[in-house]
Amino acid sequence: MKNYIWIAITLFCFFDAAGQDKKWWRATVVYQIYPQSFKDADGDGIGDLKGITQKIDYLHQLGVETIWINPFYKSPGLDNGYDIADYLAIDPQYGTMADFDALLAGLKKRKMHLIMDMVLNHTSSEHEWFRQGSSSRQSPFHDFYIWQKGNRDSLPNNWPSIFGGSAWTWNEQTREYYLHMFLDKQPDLNWDNPLVRQSLYKMMRFWLDKGVDGFRLDAISLISKNKSFPPMDLSKGIFAALNGNVNNGPHLHRYLHEMNDQVLRKYNVFTVGEVYTDKDSAWQYVAPARNEISAIHFFDGLWLSGKTTGIPFKNTMDGWNTALSGKQSWNTVILTNHDYPRAVSRIGNDSMYRVESAKMLGAFLLTYRGTPFIFQGEELGMTNYPFNNISEIKDVTAHTGFAALQQQGMSDSAAFVVIAMTTRDNARTPIQWDASPNAGFTTAEKPWLSVNPDFTNINAASQQADTMSVLHFYARLIALRKANPVLIYGDFEDKSPKDPSLYVYTRTLKTKQWQIVLNMTATEVDYTVPTTGKLVLSSYGKKGQNDAPSVLRPYEARIYRLH
Ligand code: NOJ
Numbered sequence: 001m002k003n004y005i006w007i008a009i010t011l012f013c014f015f016d017a018a019g020q021d022k023k024w025w026r027a028t029v030v031y032q033i034y035p036q037s038f039k040d041a042d043g044d045g046i047g048d049l050k051g052i053t054q055k056i057d058y059l060h061q062l063g064v065e066t067i068w069i070n071p072f073y074k075s076p077g078l079d080n081g082y083d084i085a086d087y088l089a090i091d092p093q094y095g096t097m098a099d100f101d102a103l104l105a106g107l108k109k110r111k112m113h114l115i116m117d118m119v120l121n122h123t124s125s126e127h128e129w130f131r132q133g134s135s136s137r138q139s140p141f142h143d144f145y146i147w148q149k150g151n152r153d154s155l156p157n158n159w160p161s162i163f164g165g166s167a168w169t170w171n172e173q174t175r176e177y178y179l180h181m182f183l184d185k186q187p188d189l190n191w192d193n194p195l196v197r198q199s200l201y202k203m204m205r206f207w208l209d210k211g212v213d214g215f216r217l218d219a220i221s222l223i224s225k226n227k228s229f230p231p232m233d234l235s236k237g238i239f240a241a242l243n244g245n246v247n248n249g250p251h252l253h254r255y256l257h258e259m260n261d262q263v264l265r266k267y268n269v270f271t272v273g274e275v276y277t278d279k280d281s282a283w284q285y286v287a288p289a290r291n292e293i294s295a296i297h298f299f300d301g302l303w304l305s306g307k308t309t310g311i312p313f314k315n316t317m318d319g320w321n322t323a324l325s326g327k328q329s330w331n332t333v334i335l336t337n338h339d340y341p342r343a344v345s346r347i348g349n350d351s352m353y354r355v356e357s358a359k360m361l362g363a364f365l366l367t368y369r370g371t372p373f374i375f376q377g378e379e380l381g382m383t384n385y386p387f388n389n390i391s392e393i394k395d396v397t398a399h400t401g402f403a404a405l406q407q408q409g410m411s412d413s414a415a416f417v418v419i420a421m422t423t424r425d426n427a428r429t430p431i432q433w434d435a436s437p438n439a440g441f442t443t444a445e446k447p448w449l450s451v452n453p454d455f456t457n458i459n460a461a462s463q464q465a466d467t468m469s470v471l472h473f474y475a476r477l478i479a480l481r482k483a484n485p486v487l488i489y490g491d492f493e494d495k496s497p498k499d500p501s502l503y504v505y506t507r508t509l510k511t512k513q514w515q516i517v518l519n520m521t522a523t524e525v526d527y528t529v530p531t532t533g534k535l536v537l538s539s540y541g542k543k544g545q546n547d548a549p550s551v552l553r554p555y556e557a558r559i560y561r562l563h
Pocket of ligand 1: 182
């Protein structure tokens with residue numbers, strides 16, 4: 001009898017009455033750190049691990065419980081660390097393994113989690129595996145990569161690299177082509193070789209045994225290739241062409257399942273995949289019964305821009321929510337990361353309503369169903385950089401993109417406008433800590449990438465002192481979410497699918513129901529306050545709401561408790 005009671009109690013702890021699986025990563029709020037640009041502790045102009053450790057209290061006070069850090073492994077840095085030369089070493093620009101251990105210990109002390117960025121689709125061409133594998137066809141590492149025989153003047157097929165140009169590069173030493181879906185210095189690994197998989201799993205266990213809480217799996221939908229290498233139909237765009245051949249390839253799900261079986265299931269970890277897929281097949285990655293990965297980042301949301309606020313925004317988010325809404329299925333909520341322009345500049349309104357629209361987007365991020373991902377600086381309403389010249393941009397894809405536009409016949413100035421608006425460097429500028437030189441990011445004369453000149457106006461120190469700031473609003477939202485399971489596990493319902501201006505939705509858990517109202521526009525919109533509603537939080541302040549309860553000011557966000 002006693003045993004049954006214990007079993008019942010244990011089950012209740014993991015599954016509440018609504019059947020929601022209470023894994024820690026469903027309730028957490030993730031904060032993404034781009035290490036180059038977070039905080040420079042050693043004064044060389046580049047952010048580092050010690051800098052992150054110095055700022056743990058900032059993150060803790062904000063209320064985030066999990067951090068995801070972009071790659072800081074040893075790397076030549078041609079794609080800012082996504083070209084790994086040694087998976088088991090820290091790149092000296094970020095510090096040492098002792099610095100890593102200190103950071104992890106600092107996080108654990110505050111009961112926080114660490115997610116590492118894990119790049120399993122490719123390595124750097126400077127990785128020992130590729131150095132040896134590319135030197136001779138007889139090397140045991142040759143089959144770690146994907147090769148095609150041929151001659152220098154004719155490519156094996158028309159497969160494109162996602163970063164532009166062909167996916168094939170000639171290797172003189174073996175007189176073959178190797179495949180790379182990104183830069184030519186990022187050769188793709190051959191996942192069909194069991195030794196490759198075992199080597200990667202072993203390396204993953206090294207980090208998990210250290211106490212890491214999971215991985216963001218870079219480009220994970222690309223790991224399995226169609227080895228008959230058929231020509232691609234590129235007329236419908238690159239992602240349509242890659243699908244089935246490179247993306248969502250033939251053995252992808254078998255390999256993810258194997259990785260789960262041999263590594264992940266042995267630890268209580270969170271894995272979030274960077275996955276290019278449509279919403280109808282997304283469940284194949286995350287359905288718990290399939291034992292693959294925990295969640296994915298979906299691109300339809302990240303590709304949204306200002307022009308699409310209102311109905312397209314809601315349709316995209318709701319569509320994904322429905323697709324991943326079964327009781328045991330889960331989603332992430334993400335508006336931007338290090339590969340996209342700043343959310344407030346792209347979807348919000350950084351010219352007239354920066355603070356208001358940043359708060360509205362924050363309210364969406366933290367009240368929607370799914371694990372929220374905040375990208376560093378989003379909590380300050382940081383904006384895109386006012387680039388004046390292509391030479392100010394470091395992002396390698398901005399330069400290949402610029403050259404491609406020129407080739408298509410675009411003038412330099414027109415091409416520059418496109419690149420300046422879309423470059424990944426918009427999101428990668430240093431965090432604006434205060435109004436001192438270089439925004440308090442570094443004591444070096446020059447940071448690796450320029451600080452946005454708006455730092456005297458937008459910075460953490462001034463927002464800490466202002467209770468109406470974007471930063472304070474984020475902290476309130478996170479605290480509210482943490483204290484109210486209805487905002488985490490509650491069922492979602494869109495109450496305004498046809499409304500072009502307002503996004504009104506409810507979250508319902510057992511007897512509790514909350515209503516979130518977002519004005520997605522720069523104009524005032526009439527709104528009928530729910531009769532049973534009690535206002536819990538408004539982006540304009542609770543007091544302001546009483547002045548005009550039935551009008552939502554530009555970009556206003558309100559949260560009501562209905563029952
Ligand atoms: C996706 C990462 O987010 C991006 O920054 C990187 O360039 C590519 N994958 C290649 O690893």
